[in-house]
Amino acid sequence: MFRNLYADTRSILLNRGFRFALAAIVSWQLLFLLFVWLIQTLFFKEALTAEDVGFSFSSVAVFLVTGSSLYISGDAFSSGCIRNKIISGARRTELFLSAVCGGMFQGVMCSMLACVVSVMVSLLFTGGYMSYSIPEIAEYWIVITMACAAIGAFSTALVMSLGGNQLSYIIGFALAFLLNVVSARIVDKLYPADGLCALTGTKLAAYSFFDRFIPYSYFTATPHYGMGSYVSGCAGLILTSLAAGWMVFRKKELK
């Protein structure tokens, strides 16, 4: 198990898709900073605060982490490396667990890099955080990191279950897009800009459940539940991905 994990970690670090995702994270945050700084300076004549630029990763995180994990595991499948591991005596369970851990690892790495860049950008180019304390910012990044790990695990399990075919890319991105849109709508309904929430009964319960326990929704707003809810949500998605993916993968006929 550990040698698989070690080998997978190395292959992720050397993977083009992963490196592209890291480069995209840095570029996105810097471009976002430049864009916001230009708007603030030219139109509003206001100083930049860290809130304006510090959370920009959230808007692209779902797609970058999904894309990166789909590419890494899809590439391993299409290049025959998953097949080669089985031929070389790796147990399917170990192989699957290692791949999912790899997916989580790359999600965590993406989030951690985003956190570092965000802190640097905030310290160097803004006047600092005005309405958030350090523990709140730390909590935000912990939740985002856990959500990235969960999405990485889910996307990897999806590729492994579908045998690395093109459908896994379509389903992975379609789900990411759909859940992102649904999350935005739910946040809008639960926390309307004007007035109070008008939802009641089952709809309120369903929307609250989604907002509380589905990691895809954690990117739409700063943490507003206890850490336990976020841990449960991420652990739930990871465990569900592991269980469902493993049940399919262990019986999967590979070519």
Add this chain to the structure above:
Amino acid sequence: MEYVFKAKGLRKSYGKFAALTDVNMEIPRGAIYGFVGKNGAGKTTLIRLMCGLQRPSSGSYELMGKAFDDKDIVKSRRRMGAVIEEPAIYKGMSARDNLIQQCLMLGIPDFDGVDEILRQVGLTDTGKKKAGNFSQGMRQRLGIGIALCGSPDFIVLDEPINGLDPQGIIEIRELILKLNKEHGVTFLISSHILDELAKIATNFGFIDKGKIIRQMSCEELKSVCRKSIRIKVNDVGLFAKLMEEKALEYRIIDANTADVYADLTFSDIAKDCEKTGCSIITMDERNESLEAFYLSLVGGEDYVPKSIR
């Protein structure tokens, strides 16, 4: 005799289509087993079962003494390497990194053997070039290099010389022979290039329509097949008549060419031909035994010499 692979009544179906039916096959330890069959005959399916990529619908097999449903079969698999269809390589890594990756996966603590493998497969001078930029032949060599990591006892190569240039074919052939002779590595080689297979294989297995139709050693094959003399004449009809009169085995290739399966002296046959009004244009000795034998087995009837029908 000790076998690295033994299949008994192996069957594999995809829905209603039976890709393999009642396959019985044995690969002796130390052999270079030439696995011959048409496209779609079931070669790759059998290799996939052997490598644990798919499970048989019924029947069983043993790999290095471990049954396919034994949990410890993974230990046997660690002693084998394979290149099935496309070589399994990380395209974003160099040749050296690919080999190190395989060593890590196999749990080999040091990478001392990596440079030797690179030398064996002729990829020492690729440096940091990414495997994704390799030619088909270089990828094939790298795939074989990966299969060699961990000094396996059994190597499965599916069409190993695909995309290789003549020099590469010779090098891979010599590498296979060297590993087999010096290290006792057993090979299963599936190939369409029968002449090439005939140069190295010690055993043959012929598969058609999902069934192993014949297994034999190289010696047995040699005893069934003979050399032929290919003669180009101006009238193959007259030549056939002459062969019938002299009760010699032959086959017609085209309107001017025939193969004769007998020891002939040029002067004698030339005299006989002259008498019947048939002129010899060219005459040369050929050895297409494996090809002819294969065709006789899989039903290429029109192209089969009488001697082995």
